[in-house]
Amino acid sequence: MESKKLIYIADDEINICNIIKSFLTKEGYDVETFNDGRSILEAFNQKPADLLVIDIMMPEIDGFSLCSSIRQKSSVPIIIVSAKDTEPDKIAGLTLGSDDYLTKPFSPMELIARIKSIFRRIELERTKNDTIQEIRIGDIVINTDKKQAEFNGRNIGLTGMEFNLLYYLAQNKNKAISRGELLDKVWGFENYVETRATDDMIKRVRKKLADSGSSLKIETVWGFGFKVDEKG
Numbered sequence: 001m002e003s004k005k006l007i008y009i010a011d012d013e014i015n016i017c018n019i020i021k022s023f024l025t026k027e028g029y030d031v032e033t034f035n036d037g038r039s040i041l042e043a044f045n046q047k048p049a050d051l052l053v054i055d056i057m058m059p060e061i062d063g064f065s066l067c068s069s070i071r072q073k074s075s076v077p078i079i080i081v082s083a084k085d086t087e088p089d090k091i092a093g094l095t096l097g098s099d100d101y102l103t104k105p106f107s108p109m110e111l112i113a114r115i116k117s118i119f120r121r122i123e124l125e126r127t128k129n130d131t132i133q134e135i136r137i138g139d140i141v142i143n144t145d146k147k148q149a150e151f152n153g154r155n156i157g158l159t160g161m162e163f164n165l166l167y168y169l170a171q172n173k174n175k176a177i178s179r180g181e182l183l184d185k186v187w188g189f190e191n192y193v194e195t196r197a198t199d200d201m202i203k204r205v206r207k208k209l210a211d212s213g214s215s216l217k218i219e220t221v222w223g224f225g226f227k228v229d230e231k232g
Contacts, residue, residue, distance in 0.1 A: 004030045005119065006047075010040040010066070011055040011081070016104075020053060023108040024115075037061025041069060048074060051115060056082040056089070064096055071097035075147055075160025077118045081106065095200045097159050137170040137228055138216040140209070156212040161186065162205050165198075169218065169228045178225040202226055 007029050011017050017033040024031045032049070034040040038060035040052070052070065056063035067078055079100040080093045093101045100114050135142040141150045147163050148155045158166065164186050169177060179198045202218055209216050219227050 004028060005050040006030045006032070007051045007053065007115070008032050008034065008040050008043060008049040009053045010034040010037060010058060010063075011053075012036060012058045013055070016055075016081075019108060020111065023112060027112055029115075035059075037063065037066040041066055044070065044074075044076075048076060051077045051079070051118065053079045053081060053111070053115075056080060056084050056093070064092060067093065067096045067098050071159045071161075075163070077122070079111070079114060079118075081111070091200070094161075095204075097161050099161070135167070135170045137173055137230065139214050140166075140170075140216045142167055142170050151209075151212040151214045154212065156208050156214070158205065158208060162201060162208070165201055166205055166218075166228075169226065173228055173230050176221040176225055176227045180225075182225065198226075 007024055009017050009020050009024075009031060010033075011020075012035050014035060017035065021031045021033055032043065034043065036059045037054070040054065041061060043049075044052070054063045054066055058066075061069070063080055063082065067080070070076065070078065077100075078098045079102060080098045081102045081104060082089065082093075083104045090101045099118055102111060102114065133143070133145050135144070139151060140156075142148075142163075143150060144167070146155075147160065149158050149163060149166055150156065165182065168182065168185055182198045202220075206218055209218070216228065219229070221227055
């Protein structure tokens with residue numbers, strides 16, 4: 001029997017934590033709540049959760065810094081819930097490695113639907129990865145078991161979302177992929193944010209490829225999206 005998924009919630013508004021916890025507990029999840037960024041980070045270091053729901057404006061460590069810290073060590077799904085609803089805030093959250101961004105006030109049922117969608121996507125990826133362990137594109141080996149991209153046997157240090165982006169491009173090598181398709185397939189949004197979110201992440205992946213010594217290039221298809229070629 002599959003064990004319950006463990007979800008950590010961090011928000012300095014205790015009422016919001018309690019409401020979210022109540023709904024998620026009814027859905028069969030184990031839930032722990034925290035009221036500042038440092039507490040949830042310390043708890044995660046001791047016992048990693050299966051998913052994090054975090055606010056941006058928190059004492060000790062804010063949500064953006066927390067997301068960045070978590071991404072240095074884990075690809076755990078992160079959903080940001082925040083009253084900060086400007087486009088730059090959403091783009092910042094996504095490019096720092098969050099998997100979703102939900103603005104307050106929001107429906108707890110919508111949050112549950114997004115959480116279930118993320119877990120379904122992870123399970124589908126796991127099923128596919130059981131049959132395909134590696135993808136080679138140019139001089140890069142994409143290891144789906146370790147969720148890392150390697151050059152000459154060395155991990156080039158992609159975050160979870162950066163890995164998913166390169167992996168999707170490699171799966172569709174020699175084919176131009178639109179920004180909208182990347183937002184849908186990598187982030188799970190249908191044109192949810194402005195296209196700079198994909199461009200910013202592409203820049204970071206390009207830099208990590210170049211810094212590693214790889215000759216693999218991610219080409220820009222002007223006015224459309226991006227692609228990688230078989231030859232790298």
